[in-house]
Amino acid sequence: MANVGSDKPGIRQVAEIAGVSHMTVSRVLNDHPNIKPDTRRRVLEAIEELDYRPNLVARALATQRTRRIGVIIESPVSFGPTSVLRAVELAARAADYSITTIALHEGDGLTPQEAVDNLVTQGVDALCVIAPRSSSVAALRRISLSVPMLVVKADADPTFLTVSIDQQAGTTLVVDHLVALGHRDILHIAGPLDWLDARARERAFHSRAKSWGIRERPIVVGDWTPDFTYDFAMGLTRLPDYTAIFVANDDMAIGLIHGLHDKGFEVPRDLSIVGFDDIPLAKHFLPPLTTVRQDFHALGTSVVEMLRAAIEGRAIPTLTRIPTELVPRASSAPPREVR
Template identity: 75%
Template sequence: MTDSGATKPNIRQVAAIAGVSHMTVSRVLNDYPHIREATRRRVLDVIEELGYRPNMAARALATHRTQRIGVLVESAIEFGPTSILRAVESAARGAGYAVSSIAAGDGDEISPQEAVDNLTGQGIDALCVVAPRSSSVAALRKTSMSVPVLVVKPDDDPTFLTASIDQQQGTTLAVDHLVSLGHRDILHLAGPLDWLDARARERAFHARAKEWGIRQRPIVVGDWSADFAYDFANGMRELPEYTAVFVANDSMAVGLIHGLHDRGFSVPDDLSVVGFDDIPLAAHVLPPLTTVTQNFRALGSSVVDMLHAAIERREIPKVTRIPTELIARGSSAAARRGADPR
């Protein structure tokens, strides 16, 4: 550990102790690909031992890079976009990047071009866009970009790099879980279908339901809010024919359970409920919510890895969609007796 009163270590000291040139140290710091692993490891060990921190201003001048990633996030009040932003910020810090972010949408009048101009004006090396609506991606295509761009969306894109959590797999896990409990009549309470994740979950639900021979019911389209699902459940006059509800996010699932309770229906005895997201409160509602958890940390790492490769003009990692996991809790159980077993 260096003495706090001593002169800060510099790149030439690192080079001398590691037995390499200062150019080699610089190349290690900038992830130059053609460095022997033993040399890279030795330099990194010396950097850690000395507590060396590169002069970011000098590094920016030398590399013409700012070590900064911009993040444009729409609907930042929602759990998914907020979680993605935090995950990207964390992964970026770990990779030596600072992050500049700007929120758009939800009544904000800033246009996509204005948001991009704002971020590029801060000297970013690459841009991550969390634009959950199809209309937002369409608007983004008309925007002038001067840096590599990655859009977090569930399908590939001819214009942008993409990364996502596997919405189809998560939905399949939810449907298969309910089928394993004997449910053959399942309602899907969807999110707004202009949201790409909501559309992906809706399509995956119908595809898997068809494979299982589940009765094809019209979906109910919600707005992601607990209030919508509460009002939907509270409007029921009698127990429906379906025995389970797959809900496109946990907020609506919690509202649905509340509304069913107030109507005198029991979850899971009368209706099983499965959500999507695994929000922090999901394990603490009554009954605790069965849901699909999304690995936002892994998504953030993939986003930063891909953008870093694009910045360095290296081969972009071939990232498969980030897998999900079903968390079974108390809101799902065997289909009630007397239900149609088809």
């Protein structure tokens, strides 16, 4: 290893080892596009050899960027939102960006405007909103922003960048799976319909059920928690006419199975249950839960790719919705009347 003459190597030492100018090292650090691949490789190898850590303050002053993305997350204790946040953090770290997060807890008094103001004053280069409610999105539309904003939601929006996991496709997989088993009377227990993902799943369920000619039933609106569905099951006075239930997330599906068991009903003999998320517990529950797996890693990567492009003034990647996967397990089976 070269003698750098200092305990803490600097950009000129990197340049000396790589055989380039210190300006070239700076361009590599700032992702300048007009760098030959061989030159970029030599600089990155020199950085690794010296264990060089760039001065982030100096970089921010030079580029007017902090390489920090602000994230606003709603429902921060739920599996889906926290999984998206974790994926965004990992993708940002891989791209040499950091994340600053503010959680909006229902009833804590912090408004979307205040959350945005807090993050912008910290010098973030872009904003991302995870698991938003429709009321929060409406509030965000009224805010004048100086940085790009991306909202993780299913529908395109003229105000923000958007990307999402394909809620419609995931819900379609559920309905088609149950229909293939022989079910023609399916209840949907939705999440709170102010939440955009819950609304997307509810609409997709009705659309696909209608296309199959399935009996139209009023949906039950839940609150994402297993306590809600446990209480729902305990309130049943007899085995219902419907033969399957599509539940908008796995937490509620597990609470429902627990309540049905305590009520004396058996899953899937009496009722088939399908969830959404594929939480780690889903495959270990009794019976193991049929559900929809969401690719949170791909979503996080897409969020960071789109925001980096917006920050750096490049063309925004054209990204389709992230696909989903049905995971069939023992909680779904043919309906009792056709078995």
